Amino acid sequence: MEVQMKILEHSESHIVKMQDGSAWTVFPGDIDQRLAWLPTTELRLFEINDEIATHALINTDDGTRIRVRQIGDRWPDATAKKILKRG
Numbered sequence: 720m721e722v723q724m725k726i727l728e729h730s731e732s733h734i735v736k737m738q739d740g741s742a743w744t745v746f747p748g749d750i751d752q753r754l755a756w757l758p759t760t761e762l763r764l765f766e767i768n769d770e771i772a773t774h775a776l777i778n779t780d781d782g783t784r785i786r787v788r789q790i791g792d793r794w795p796d797a798t799a800k801k802i803l804k805r806g
Contacts, residue, residue: 726758734790735776737764743787746772746794748803752783771798 724738732750736742741764745753753776756762761779769775771794772786788794 724762724764726756726760726762735787737762742790743774743776744790744792744794746786746788746802747799749785753785755783771795771802 727736727738732754733745733747734742735745735753756778763777763779765775765777766773767775767786769786772788773792774787774789775784776787777784
C-alpha cells in the first residue's frame with residue numbers, strides 16, 4: 720500500500736498527524752530525521768515488513784524514511800531496545 724500526502728501537524732517530536740486524518744508514532748531512533756521535515760514536505764506512506772515498524776513515511780524530495788506505527792500501537796520493547804543500542 721502506498722499513499723502520498725503532507726503533514727497536517729507535528730507539534731510533538733514523536734507524533735505525526737497526516738492530511739488524511741491518520742496519526743503515527745515515530746520510532747525513537749528516527750526522530751532526528753523527522754524533525755527536518757516541513758508541513759510542505761510530500762510524503763509517501765508504505766506498509767512494510769520490518770522487525771519494528773508496520774509502516775514507513777518516505778520524504779519524496781530526498782528519500783529519507785522514518786519507521787512508524789499507528790497511534791496506540793506499541794513498539795516491541797525488546798526489539799526496539801536492541802535497535803536503539805545498535806544506533
